[in-house]
Amino acid sequence: MQGVVTRFGSHVVHQGVDLEVRRGEIFAVIGGSGTGKSTLLREMILLHTPNEGSVRVLGTDLAHITAAAALALRQRFGVLFQQGGLFGSLTVLENIGLPLREHRRLSDAEVDAIAMSKLLAVGLQAEVGQQLPSEISGGMLKRAALARALALEPELLFLDEPTAGLDPHSAAGLDALLLNLRAEFGLSVVMITHDLDLLWQVADRVAVLADGTVQGVDSMEALAQVDKPAVRAFFEGPRAHAAQTREKPPSKPK
Numbered sequence: 220m221q222g223v224v225t226r227f228g229s230h231v232v233h234q235g236v237d238l239e240v241r242r243g244e245i246f247a248v249i250g251g252s253g254t255g256k257s258t259l260l261r262e263m264i265l266l267h268t269p270n271e272g273s274v275r276v277l278g279t280d281l282a283h284i285t286a287a288a289a290l291a292l293r294q295r296f297g298v299l300f301q302q303g304g305l306f307g308s309l310t311v312l313e314n315i316g317l318p319l320r321e322h323r324r325l326s327d328a329e330v331d332a333i334a335m336s337k338l339l340a341v342g343l344q345a346e347v348g349q350q351l352p353s354e355i356s357g358g359m360l361k362r363a364a365l366a367r368a369l370a371l372e373p374e375l376l377f378l379d380e381p382t383a384g385l386d387p388h389s390a391a392g393l394d395a396l397l398l399n400l401r402a403e404f405g406l407s408v409v410m411i412t413h414d415l416d417l418l419w420q421v422a423d424r425v426a427v428l429a430d431g432t433v434q435g436v437d438s439m440e441a442l443a444q445v446d447k448p449a450v451r452a453f454f455e456g457p458r459a460h461a462a463q464t465r466e467k468p469p470s471k472p473k
């Protein structure tokens with residue numbers, strides 16, 4: 220993103236946001252409530268157009284993108300929305316297979332086989348595939364939604380608050396899963412999160428959004444040394460300290 224300006228009426232949300240996400244990295248955007256994180260994500264996934272500035276995703280400039288190019292681009296990235304967004308009347312396996320039915324010419328058996336491989340890749344048991352979303356836990360729902368986001372083998376994954384609403388055990392499981400998926404599929408990940416553990420354990424670089432601009436982009440370790448109030452806010456308080464000192468998984472690839 221370069222020079223992104225976003226206004227809603229007279230309310231200026233972004234006043235010149237510059238961001239660059241590198242291939243293969245897990246990149247997080249943090250910021251206080253209302254600083255425009257969700258809007259920024261929506262601008263990256265073709266759901267909102269900024270008033271000024273440019274957004275490029277996987278080499279494609281979104282400014283004057285044709286409908287056909289947008290359709291092609293959407294198949295190269297996966298999105299995990301905060302609520303998961305699975306269809307309640309379909310089984311988990313049918314949900315995961317939906318993007319394949321929509322965008323690929325495959326037999327039912329082929330769709331089911333790929334959907335099952337994604338289900339297993341996110342650490343769910345095969346039997347879960349036959350259950351309805353209402354029958355599984357919040358942590359399993361997130362995993363199932365992630366499996367659906369992975370169905371078309373995206374190069375890039377966008378996650379909106381992936382651990383929101385999860386108990387600490389399920390959230391920790393998701394940390395490990397993201398690291399594994401990146402290692403296995405070479406995914407690049409852009410996520411919005413308030414989860415300090417997720418930030419410390421998983422994010423390679425983090426952008427701090429405040430006052431309409433990016434106040435700093437760096438590893439959590441480096442940001443912890445930055446002496447700006449908007450950045451410091453994320454490193455103070457008992458929860459921040461606990462997350463910072465928690466043991467990290469040894470597998471964190473660099």
Ligand SMILES: Nc1ncnc2c1ncn2[C@@H]1O[C@H](COP(=O)(O)OP(=O)(O)OP(=O)(O)O)[C@@H](O)[C@H]1O
Pocket residue numbers: 227232250251252253254255256257258259
């Ligand atoms: N469609 C819209 N119309 C008008 N105002 C909007 C719209 N979408 C977002 N806003 C405003 O833009 C600002 C940023 O919203 P956004 O949801 O992007 O923030 P956020 O950082 O994701 O917040 P939170 O952490 O609370 O989810 C808010 O003041 C919000 O009210």
